[in-house]
Amino acid sequence: MSLPTPTRDRARLLDQKDGLRRFRSEFAVPSTSQIHSNTLGALGDTVGASAVSQPSTYLCGNSLGLQPTRTSTRIQQHLSTWAAQGVQGHFKPMADSPLPTWLDADAKAAEMIAPIVGGEASEVAVMQTLTANLHFLLSAFYRPEASGRHKIILESKAFPSDHFAVETQIRHHGLSTKSSMITVEMPSSDNTAIATRDVVSAISQHAADTAVLLLPGIQYYTGEFLDIPAITDFAHAHGIFVIWDLAHAVGNVPLRLHDWNVDAAVWCSYKYLNSGPGGIGGLFVHARHSQVTRSFVDEQSDTGFTNRLAGWWGNDKATRFVMATKFHPVPGAAGFQLSNPSILDITSLCASLEVFQEAGGVDVLRTKSVSLTGFLEELLNALPSDVRGKFRIITPSDPAHRGAQLSLLLGDGLLDTVMDALLARSVIADDRKPNVIRVAPAPLYNSYEDCVNFVEALEEALRGASTS
Ligand SMILES: Cc1ncc(COP(=O)(O)O)c(C=O)c1O
Incomplete structure (x- = not known):
């Protein structure tokens, strides 16, 4: 299944205009090959947004946020301080490290x-x-x-x-x-x-x-x-x-x-x-x-x-x-x-908080978040009625009463099949038994096109679920 091309074009246009777009490259977005692999692979394929294959569609920041690419740099700086200074790291600042003393x-x-x-x-x-x-x-x-x-x-x-x-x-x-x-x-x-x-x-x-x-x-x-x-x-x-x-x-x-x-x-x-x-x-x-x-x-x-x-x-x-x-x-x-x-x-936490500071803080992120989640909701609501009838959005529709996450309450017995089908299409969301899928576009690293990918995959999954 795929949404009409203008929908994807619209998403791409919104992504181009997104003032926070560059922050996606501050995160390690797992690639499609990584999320289906059982090995860590080469380091270059594991760390960094420029993973060798297509990025997966990761909409699970409500459960576990993605790794900022600078986390490994900051952790390495910490490890180097410990290695080179031992206990002195508690109180001796390092001129070439941005990290505070312990x-x-x-x-x-x-x-x-x-x-x-x-x-x-x-x-x-x-x-x-x-x-x-x-x-x-x-x-x-x-x-x-x-x-x-x-x-x-x-x-x-x-x-x-x-x-x-x-x-x-x-x-x-x-x-x-x-x-x-x-x-x-x-x-x-x-x-x-x-x-x-x-x-x-x-x-x-x-x-x-x-x-x-x-x-x-x-x-x-x-x-x-x-x-x-x-x-x-x-x-x-x-x-x-x-x-x-x-x-x-x-x-x-x-x-x-x-x-x-x-x-x-x-x-x-x-x-x-x-x-x-x-x-x-x-x-x-x-x-x-x-x-x-x-x-x-x-x-x-x-x-x-x-x-x-x-x-x-x-x-x-x-x-x-x-x-x-x-x-x-x-x-x-x-x-x-x-x-x-x-x-x-x-x-590790402060590496990510640096990214928040550079993005301008949560107020700035919130503007994009409201738009992104609203876009996701709009796409879900526009699905053909035979598919739309298989789930209900239980998150308040008023953006003032929700954050990034939308929770979809599926009909009985659909959850496992739908989650498997989403993963098969390299889409990562999370589920809460018995019937809820939680999907959360995070404004720091998710795109409007991620929302399109999710809704297409969900439509296909729900159609498949009804025939299984
Ligand atoms: C709403 C809520 N409260 C509490 C917890 C428990 O957190 P922790 O394991 O860090 O204590 C979680 C964990 O996901 C949570 O989502």
Whole structure:
């Protein structure tokens, strides 16, 4: 099957006019031969956008972002520093390397990521992984014994890791999930989006004894972008602390966490931030929750700051190496760090954040993203009715309520056949059982023509699926 030629011509024209076009060559787009191969092949064929065969159609940045070509350069610079300097790499800058010393790497990464989440650099820490960070935040801000508020509200279809974190935190405090875990139900099986009004009604119902509200900025299954400022305001009016899981929002949509008065947030960096599988995560803690009001010499060791599960890297830098056993956190989100961070991980993340900076930041990317995802949606909606009838787009159609991703809900039993057929045509998207395909054109490296490739492949796959 193929879309009418004018559609592909239109896509090519849009690509030619795309001001961000050059950034595609900043990424290793797997070639068609690579994605069907079981060997790594020659290095030249593995790294770089100029792979020897045709590029595949990779629309999976919502799951794992592509590798920036400069990542290997930066990692090599890090390895060379380590090889040549050993422990001195902690504090000795290298004149011919752009990398910070290892002692400064976390602060540099926080500076680079702050504009992406809309926080002050001091409100952001690049550390650990999303689920670990969620536990650390809950350990600090979920205090049922002290506050008398014991409930945590989350969505009923939360990403399992969030669900497990909440469940086990509640049990950790000796409470029962039956009475302390409140899940916001979806309106109906036909309408899977979380409406702000459903969240609002759950808050109103449980306002008196709810401690924490945990929601996704963008819901992983439906791709819905929630109204973060409105929900945060409403929860605050009821004395509830709000944590946002930004796994699918960070690097995807503009965020203004400080201005939106968000209490805290967590994210991973391997999706739209392209740091590599399992890459280092991050957290945001609003300045008002991370103040330190006592001095190091104060005898009181547990007042003047929010208690937390602590480690030496969260200790004030000035006294970190004094090796005193009195915890004195650095003010800000950095005070929530525990261990010295993996420099390999931070180097990989920052390589990608350089590309974000050069592209002009998330606001610039968002303009292209809205257009690209809108184009994809338009092509899907224009498919012949016999094919179009086999799936439903469950992502909100209003661009203000979604990011790059569209989620297609297929008819029962079609998913595996369709995914196999897409791969056979060198198209990579991802699936969530039982019936959803998630497809996400990432504005840094995807093109309008990628959208055409996907829709053609999907049409063929769906026709094949019906006859199989
Ligand atoms: C929405 C959401 N929350 C949490 C996680 C878990 O992240 P991690 O494995 O980095 O803790 C993921 C992972 O994909 C996710 O998509």
